Amino acid sequence: MLSPQLESPQLATDLRDLAQDIVRRAMNGGATAAECVVREGDEFSTLVRLGQVETLKESGSRSIGVRVFRGQRAANTHSSDFSRDSLDRMVKSALELSKITSEDPFGGIPEASQLGQISGDLDLYHEDVYSLPGPQRIDYARRTEKAALDFDPRIKNSEGGSFDAATGHKVLANSHGFVGEYRRSYCSMAAVPIAQAEDGSMQRDYWFSVARTLTKLESPEQVGRVAAERTLRRLGARKVKTAHVPVIFDPMVATSILEHIFEGVNGDSVYRGASFLAGKLGQKIAGENVTIIDDGTIPGGFGTSPFDGEGVPTRQTLVVERGVLKSYLLNTYTAKKLGLATTGNASRGLAGTPGIGPGNYFLQPGLRTPKQMIGDIKEGLYVTEFLGHGANLVTGDYSRGASGLWVSGGEFAYPVEEITVAGNLKEMFLNISEIANDLEFRGAVAAPTLRIDGLTVGGE
């Protein structure tokens, strides 16, 4: 009863034609270069709480954006209204706006020779994310929550179990004749249980599974059980005294360290000098054990696409090799600014100029298990969650709220909360003393468990 109409191939062709037509109209109106993006998507989500359906949401939408150049002057406009009038106005407004922006010698779309897309099936789209009938989707959400609620009597409440599915279709065309399109699908489920201690205090945590096809989702029971375990281990959390101890980052929070490196090598912050990694190409920025790769071509990956936001083929880029910074991540503009070549990392939303986004961006795993790593630690902190966004890429200053588990004598001793973890990213990257073997993709960015020494844990 709740299955939305998947678009027919006919409609897809229409969107290709539409994108090319908008580019043509912009060129006829006086643009010297133009680029059009069309996005279309469907979403379904359901949340079941304490066994009852709480929300059901289902919809589809589309939008279109155009970027025009008049010589070296750029402007862009977008619309959710596809009527002839509205599209005419969108193109006209972009052309008008481009009269007031500045001549930027580095502006422009990629050279024709840089455009293209990787061929072959990238395994990004599976219609099966919508194949389940409505009641079964609700059942996935219900089972996920139930597994968490049934796991332990201390799990007394819940923010629910959810099941989501979505598909997206993107078309890009530009005035060099490039036109490309791809579809991606996505489905996920999650549970957010709440455990209560005897004194009435509560803790909440979550777990999830995400995939491009239903067949690769973990079982609802597995997801619910892990969510319950993660929640229960937080019960009875306390503060600790301020200390300087080794800190272990679980894979979910370790990705945040990788994201800071991403922000630091992002061409946009590099050319502005807004990153402490600017000008460090070829230099050692991390320990020998650190190798970071960005790869937009991995079949089925969450960060995979055949071409980037400007129509440049995606690729694999070695970002850090054994601690040495090998490459920044760039789009056309930032590459020109830095006198380098684009790495095919342009990301383009509907509005604005292209930014820079990761492909599948990950830290190479090490050899030992997380358990072995923890076993080395006499006194230390195992972080499972960060609160706040306290990383300053200009200075490297780092300070975040945290919770997790205290490690004593190589084992988990008790849960901790209301503490901070602080240091400086410059030193933290160099002080990644070990990386575990548990790399797993639950998104476009992934990191194994890792250990960083020399941090300040702030508490009582």
Place this chain on the structure above:
Amino acid sequence: MEKQSFSEKQRFFFDHYGVTENDLERYLSAALSAGGDYADLYFEYLSSTSLSMDESMVKSASQGISAGCGVRVVSGERTGYAYTDDLSASRILHAARTAALIASAPAKTPVAGFQKTAARSLYPITLPSVDAEITAKLELVMRADKAARAYDPRIQEVRASYSDELRNILVVASDGTLAEDSQPLARLNVSCIAKTEGNSARGGSGGGGRVALDFFFGEKTPEFFAKEAARQAILQLDAREAPAGEMEVVLGPGWPGVLLHEAVGHGLEADFNRKKTSAFAGLIGKRVASEGCTVVDNGTMPWRRGSLNVDDEGAPTQETVLIEKGILKGYLSDKLSSRLMGIADTGNGRRESYEHIPMPRMTNTYMLAGQDNPEDIIRSVKRGIYAVNFGGGQVDITNGKFVFGASEAYMIEDGQITAPIKGATLIGNGPDVLTRVSMVGNDLKLDEGVGTCGKDGQAVPVGVGIPTIKIDRLTVGGTAKKDTGGFMQ
């Protein structure tokens, strides 16, 4: 105010999309075709502009239009939702029938005839900024760029951005609600980086509200924000390491009110309390703050970023007392929680856009002024920090732990403000942090108008405010070790 443009902006969807009251009744009937207790439609037409100046060039300018309609059907605690970006009758009916699937009972009929929510005019603007000349907006970012660079030769990177929007909405509901509003929003931001040999630091500033463009040419000029951003960046060049551990913390007035937003505001949103997932659940009537603390949420302040004539469910906004002299008084509610909990709808039902389900959200949240002189507050501190500017914050509403990141702070030593310190995260526990407030200043200030609050993936503009306050004990997440003169227990 001399000119009531609000009434002129009424009937936007009736005039531009030919919607009639008959149509609206038909859509609501379709939404209730499978039963349900309540249904509503949210029409939105959003136009927006943005401009930025970077390296002293206007590298981009952008304009956009987004329009659509969201249909919600509520049946008990269940909500069905669907939306369309095509405002034709057939697409809205399709969305209504999709949302209707949440219920499974005989059809219901919406009440006959709409009751228009009384018009108010908290932002009476003659010419919305989205319709103003682009060259005037260009002037704003150019002036900001120039002023920041002129502040100090060490300011080497400046980015000035301006954005505005006008959101026309129409909300109709099966309970007879009919409300329209035309909501302007504008904002100017400046960020810069100061560099010396071997040292860099950043600073940022910005402001705005539901104001017309002239706001930036009179009250708060580009130079005002530019100088503030540049001042912060230069100051940070000399910042020393922040201390680590528990200590006395004095918050300056204005934006540090983000403490209230994170520590108590979210925890008092009715949905979390209805589901008993908030650390504040069951604490109504109990002491959650010291005697000197009275905290309100007020959506009715003219021109403010967090203000609304009506919320996104068509209810008028209001001033709601959350904490009165330290005692927890009430929650922030929307229609759903109000009905299910038997409490008043406080007009806090908000949503990011027509694609989103409304939920209880804050508007402008602040603490009322107390009696203390801010200088006396600083003087009373032996060793601690004075935090005057913050980045964002975050809260885990279930265990009550919250953080907010100080971006401009100083050491206080023997009652004197001494050296600036580096940015540091402050962490505390929502239900008891305000019980440690021992002094409340007489200098209540609201923020400049830059706040955006995120909840369940939905972003809405909000405001915060606070007078200077002293918190006797809060954990500061710095790095200073014992041997560098930091404070350790």
